[in-house]
Amino acid sequence: MVLSRPRAIHLVTDMKLKNANFSFEIQAQQGRARAGVFHTPHGEILTPVFAPVGTQASVKAITPAQLNEMGASLILANTYHLFLRPGDDLVAEMGGLHSFMNWPRPILTDSGGFQVFSLADSRKIDQDGVTFKSHIDGSLQRLTPEKSIEIQENLGADIIMAFDECAPPDDRAYNQRATARTHAWAERCLAARKRPDQALFGIVQGGVFADLRQQSAEFIASLGFPGHAIGGLSVGETKEEMNAMLEVVEAVLPQDKPRYLMGVGAPVDLVNGVLRGVDIFDCVLPTRLARHNAALTRTRRLNLVNAAYARDEHPIDESCACYTCQHFSRAYLRHLIVAREMLSATLLSIHNLHTLLQLTRDMRQAILEGRFDQFADEFFQQLAASPDEAQREPADEPL
Amino acid sequence: MVLSRPRAIHLVTDMKLKNANFSFEIQAQQGRARAGVFHTPHGEILTPVFAPVGTQASVKAITPAQLNEMGASLILANTYHLFLRPGDDLVAEMGGLHSFMNWPRPILTDSGGFQVFSLADSRKIDQDGVTFKSHIDGSLQRLTPEKSIEIQENLGADIIMAFDECAPPDDRAYNQRATARTHAWAERCLAARKRPDQALFGIVQGGVFADLRQQSAEFIASLGFPGHAIGGLSVGETKEEMNAMLEVVEAVLPQDKPRYLMGVGAPVDLVNGVLRGVDIFDCVLPTRLARHNAALTRTRRLNLVNAAYARDEHPIDESCACYTCQHFSRAYLRHLIVAREMLSATLLSIHNLHTLLQLTRDMRQAILEGRFDQFADEFFQQLAASPDEAQREPADEPL
Secondary structure, three states: OOOOOOOOOOHHHHHOHHHOOOEEEEEEEEOOEEEEEEEEOOEEEEEOEEEEEOOOOOOOOOOHHHHHHOOOOOEEEOHHHHHHOOOHHHHHHOOOHHHHOOOOOOEEEOOOHHHHHHOOEEEEEOOOOEEEEOOOOOOEEEEOHHHHHHHHHHHOOOEEEOOOOOOOOOOHHHHHHHHHHHHHHHHHHHHHOOOOOOEEEEEEOOOOOHHHHHHHHHHHHHOOOOOEEEOOOOOOOOHHHHHHHHHHHHHHOOOOOOEEEOOOOOHHHHHHHHHOOOOEEEEOHHHHHHHOOEEEOOOOEEEOOOHHHOOOOOOOOOOOOOHHHHHOOHHHHHHHHHOOOOHHHHHHHHHHHHHHHHHHHHHHHHHHOOOHHHHHHHHHHHHHHOOOOOOOOOOOOOO | OOOOOOOOOOHHHHOOHHHOOOEEEEEEEEOOEEEEEEEEOOEEEEEOEEEEEOOOOOOOOOOHHHHHHOOOOOEEEOHHHHHHOOOHHHHHHOOOHHHHHOOOOOEEEOOOHHHHHHOOEEEEEOOOOEEEEOOOOOOEEEEOHHHHHHHHHHHOOOEEEOOOOOOOOOOHHHHHHHHHHHHHHHHHHHHHOOOOOOEEEEEEOOOOOHHHHHHHHHHHHHOOOOOEEEOOOOOOOOHHHHHHHHHHHHHHOOOOOOEEEOOOOOHHHHHHHHHOOOOEEEEOHHHHHHHOOEEEOOOOEEEOOOHHHOOOOOOOOOOOOOHHHHHOOHHHHHHHHHOOOOHHHHHHHHHHHHHHHHHHHHHHHHHHOOOHHHHHHHHHHHHHHOOOOOOOOOOOOOO
16 A cells, blocks of 8 residues: 555545445354445455544554554544644645545544543533533534534545434433434434535444433434444443443344444453444554553553563563564563653554454454354453453543 | 564674674765765664664664664664663663664664763762763762773674763863873773674864864874764854864874764754765754754754644655655644644654755765765755754753
């Protein structure tokens, strides 16, 4: 793949892609797990897939060439952040996100909803939308379903998301109200969208309540989106609750469209998700852990600042094929961390992202070869035998 | 070139390289400018050459693969920093610097002298060496000529430096004392060294005083080092003073050995240096400027945070072949800077380092083709026509 210099590919040009279409083929299925191909105007996404997060149009500390080398296909960017800075109009003027950040493969933007509810100050929700203060400069801003779509059309990602409200998972009354609002907003997003070269996904909400999830999945599925997202999970509920909600939703959503589990990226959650019919995942976990000096393997989390690694000549993971594991020892990585060298974030991000990308590739291959049950069994056995827990996220940085 | 995983190549192995030798061939000469090849145990250095600085065994924000892609050959690491952290014994145990930081090409370590005089606290100099407090933890440390050599032998670079005292350039009495001490220490370094696979360079001092520089060059040249460094410049003196000192020293140092101008890296200084017989340069300037949001071209310095670049679709330098200029606009780089994304340091470092590496490659080619006079004339004409000054260093970070 040639990562070429950004050109002035303005919206006008993108609008010519009238015939660009999206299609999802399921190549193999085992239980509820599927291996598929999602075709987009910027190329194929082989599923199951993990999407690295480039919040502000940059996967933190990583170049597109490095993302390409680790085999990333789909990446995510955040509407809330790019709306506030540098502004979606500027990104459009620079030819859209693909050109701006030099990622010629598929991109997904979220709707901004989640960040408004987790990052912004003084937010006021009404039936029409949300007014809030920017976390950057305190300026008063407003997002509505129509505005979210307008921003996402300016950004120009291949997959865009309906504007939704994400409620605390265990507040039933709140989830009832938020789900109703999310459904009304989903219809408005569908009505507002203009670009035929973007696939708009609807989002299922409903917290940890099976009946709300079921109703939400039924309603969202009825609207005819080309793909569906499952929102409001991995936000405080238990693994068992997450798995139960995935099962409820899986039974309702159409089989022939891709399913995206938003904001979920621990290895165990990827395996649990694929077992329950999820095709697409994204999470800041691998790059955030990297900036907190932690290396992720499928079953462990290594805190590399630990003195035990000071003279450890082994790579993070002997079985890993990433650039970092092929070239650097734990001792060197620890030195970079202790000496506060920026390169530690880059090398650990490369490893952590590669770990999740390779896990989804291996799951895909196992499904294609009809041995995914065995793959999952082995994964959980290894996890149970692992000396530490690989599931918690560091909480000292906002999502 | 394969950048392979670090192996346990301990000192024992390195000591087998008894037949490794260093030789310097001058391939073409024009005036005092030379194009040469310096052969080292880790490969050839084509001169004139610029050496990126990896202070703490990492060229800040850059991977060895990226250094390789931009055509770096020689890189520098700092004895003072590595002695304090992670410790030269640890680096030796991990197989030496080449293996530790995964740089299989030539490495140069300085002696630690310059940093002791510029970074350390409460230093006390005596005839035998320097006692000082670590800038990291305040611990009391001592460096002597013998200790500097011992550390550098543990680190295992191809080119190592004699321990010297760097005085303020315009204090004549201090420079007389410091030069005398530097000369005595140079002899002790020669006597102390044991590894035959390292080339020990002597350092000429003498501030901005032609007679002291002349005496120092004569004395250091008499000791038979395989290469010579010119220290104590680019530390506050004028360009005219630097050039005058280079001319004094050039007339004395043997023609058939490489000359290294320490800590100098502004484009104009590289051209001035090559015009005066310098073969090797190093400087933190390109990577430091990158972390201060400045992009370097041969004749300009662009502060990319400037609002004028917000919607600028051009690369930093249309004529530049680096990864950054081939793939990213000024608008995107400015966005990364404003959004405080680490990737800005990486992309600007790639560009700035490439600019200096390419400048030395182009000077080398011009010398080989007998058109270096013309090259230098054109360079100075373009510099004179440039809208801003490309010579100042940001002063807000210690060397």
